[in-house]
Amino acid sequence: MSALQARISEARVLDSPSVRFRRALLALVLAAAAVVGPVGQARASIVERVVAVIGERPILWTEVVHRAAAGRIQIRMQTRDLNVVSVQEQEMYRELLDRMIDDRLEEQTADRAHVTVSPEEVDRGIANIAAQAQAQQGRPVTVGDVMSEVSHRGLTEQDFRDEIRRQILEGKLIELRVRPRVRVTDQDARAAYQHWVQDLKDKQPVDVRTLALRVVLGSTQQQVDARMALAWELVRRARAGDDFCQLVSQYSDDTSTRATCGARGAQPLATLLPAIQDAVRTVPPGGVSDPIALNTGQDEVIILVMPLGRAHVPSFDEVKNEMMQNALIEGLERARKQWLQDLRRNVYLDVRL
Numbered sequence: 001m002s003a004l005q006a007r008i009s010e011a012r013v014l015d016s017p018s019v020r021f022r023r024a025l026l027a028l029v030l031a032a033a034a035v036v037g038p039v040g041q042a043r044a045s046i047v048e049r050v051v052a053v054i055g056e057r058p059i060l061w062t063e064v065v066h067r068a069a070a071g072r073i074q075i076r077m078q079t080r081d082l083n084v085v086s087v088q089e090q091e092m093y094r095e096l097l098d099r100m101i102d103d104r105l106e107e108q109t110a111d112r113a114h115v116t117v118s119p120e121e122v123d124r125g126i127a128n129i130a131a132q133a134q135a136q137q138g139r140p141v142t143v144g145d146v147m148s149e150v151s152h153r154g155l156t157e158q159d160f161r162d163e164i165r166r167q168i169l170e171g172k173l174i175e176l177r178v179r180p181r182v183r184v185t186d187q188d189a190r191a192a193y194q195h196w197v198q199d200l201k202d203k204q205p206v207d208v209r210t211l212a213l214r215v216v217l218g219s220t221q222q223q224v225d226a227r228m229a230l231a232w233e234l235v236r237r238a239r240a241g242d243d244f245c246q247l248v249s250q251y252s253d254d255t256s257t258r259a260t261c262g263a264r265g266a267q268p269l270a271t272l273l274p275a276i277q278d279a280v281r282t283v284p285p286g287g288v289s290d291p292i293a294l295n296t297g298q299d300e301v302i303i304l305v306m307p308l309g310r311a312h313v314p315s316f317d318e319v320k321n322e323m324m325q326n327a328l329i330e331g332l333e334r335a336r337k338q339w340l341q342d343l344r345r346n347v348y349l350d351v352r353l
Helices: 003-014 017-036 061-078 084-114 120-139 145-153 157-181 186-200 221-239 246-250 255-260 275-284 316-345
Strands: 052-055 057-060 205-215 292-293 299-308 349-351
Touching: 052 061, 052 084, 057 061, 057 084, 057 120, 057 275, 061 084, 084 157, 084 316, 084 349, 120 157, 145 157, 157 316, 186 255, 186 316, 205 246, 205 275, 221 246, 246 255, 275 292, 275 299, 316 349
Parallel strands: none
Antiparallel strands: 052 057, 052 349, 205 299, 292 299
8 A cells, every 4th residue: 555545544443433423522532631630639438340241252341430530520529419329420421331231342343353553553643633723723732732732621631632533443343344335316405404403593604704913911001902903904894894704814813714714614603702792783784893802711811703694505516515414424333333233143242341
């Protein structure tokens, strides 16, 4: 395999629907850790026991507890009712154990198929996360930044690398064992389109253009005032008839929307920041709001908003490729679940939790 083919293969694995599904699970774990800070203050002793056996390999209670640490603390931060804590923790343990059984089945399948994940692939997976974060945030994000954030949120580097390894391994197995089972037709895409259109209607989608001016953390008052003065000047120019798209291209610090005239496509109104929602409600379509100062948690941002009214719902032909992809994702997830059920039927499985 050529170097180019290898890179393409890696990209497909890291961006596969299954990997995106697992990333969502990882994001929940990271979010839980972010709420409570570093884990590791618990003092209670843990009695070892076997909670599941897959084939001849056990899953130990301490393994479940280790992977549940952040979620367990999050539950305790949300309520002080010990009865509620107990019920929620037991549910979490059962769901986590179910995922760990799937992980173990995938590892056994990978062993038989001689599918492995090298440390270099894990490194590239983490680098890919940093690159995606950089593209989304419009500022430099290094692997060191990612690992620092992981540590800050209470996960060890090894725990994080283990999760990335599981994602990549599952992605490879999906490509090998599941992808050949899925065939997406035009009818599947049209069904996905109907669901998508209904979802858009239910969430009141709006089209909004924004121009963002970043105010770097630590700026002097003089520098802040200069950025605000620029924002008001851009408002004046836009209201006087200057092309808003050209202003976005020239001045916006949001690199992810410079090429799209400051637009991110149809978005549910409820998902927008409250200040932007207010601008959408009060500024007429095609108008430009006064500058809106926002705090992103890292930098101050001054936003100009141009509402475009209710979102245009594209025809099927306009979004056919996207709908084919949506149908593929849905088909892969159904096939993945069926594949895991087949694996469970073909192995000795004893769950004791």
